Amino acid sequence: MPTPILVTFTASDAGSWTINHMTSVVGEGLPAATRLAVTEGAGLPTLADSAWSLSGMTSNLRYTHRSEAAALASIQEGLGRVQATRAALIPIRKSDAWWNLAQDDRRAIMEEQSRHIALGMEFLPAVARRLHHCRDIGGPFDFLTWFEYAPKDADRFEELVQALRRSPEWAFVDREVDIRLSRAG
């Protein structure tokens, strides 16, 4: 978990990912575009003709306990695997009711009630993830979650997403957009 990295997702007609479809799950959607560019690092020029651009920071663990972090580290794989030609970008915003909760209440809803960490672990190493935080840097979402997987694991990824959306934690999600992508040929 090194120094936070600023990651920017820019939708336009350029970028190494093709946007296959985009769904508004809860709340307002995002303008349509054909491609997505993922760039790391601050101070990058903004693409002039982008449909939208969302930035978030990788950060330290906010809820994960030591035993969970060790289990995750032993099994998860990184981004950029050759076979992982499918991706999902799922920007999420949580309600004020969530953010007004104390740390132990949020942890209890997220893990003891919703099994968010445990669920994600069941889909490792097939689904690689990276979480980007944006509540504290402004912008319309609180988190940008990025997933990469092989086409053969697409159904399993769907299972993970549906299980999370049925969890008590998701009652606090008041905006969610689901963007599915494939690596541009």
Place this chain on the structure above:
Amino acid sequence: MPTPILVTFTASDAGSWTINHMTSVVGEGLPAATRLAVTEGAGLPTLADSAWSLSGMTSNLRYTHRSEAAALASIQEGLGRVQATRAALIPIRKSDAWWNLAQDDRRAIMEEQSRHIALGMEFLPAVARRLHHCRDIGGPFDFLTWFEYAPKDADRFEELVQALRRSPEWAFVDREVDIRLSRAG
């Protein structure tokens, strides 16, 4: 705990707080100045001739449990009290070793070992505080802590600061500057 607010502390020869002294506790200090301005909100013009400027975001609770949050809420007082004519701005950076810890390990060091929340509570309502996060928005520090108190409580505030500096949590602090101020007449 409403939407995060961006707060900027700018040291120059203008501002409503007089800088009485500034100490480098650990690591590099900050350039000298006579006054400090505290401004809230994004998009404010930067003062041209400032010695330095540090920004941070108020945010949700990161470690505080529900029972602690309720106890704090019942006793703490807000910023801007008429009698609170003394203030301290203490920018802090923590080491990579801290940020690499899991959530439960950081909580254990901070509260179960260091009694950070309980200690702060002993000095309420005399010392009002606000914590600003800046690790995820870049800049040289991870936190900007702001305290306000009456002159008669200056010795008690000193006790609090010294107790925290002796705690196990402080072994992870690798840069700390201590700036003491009084409201400009």
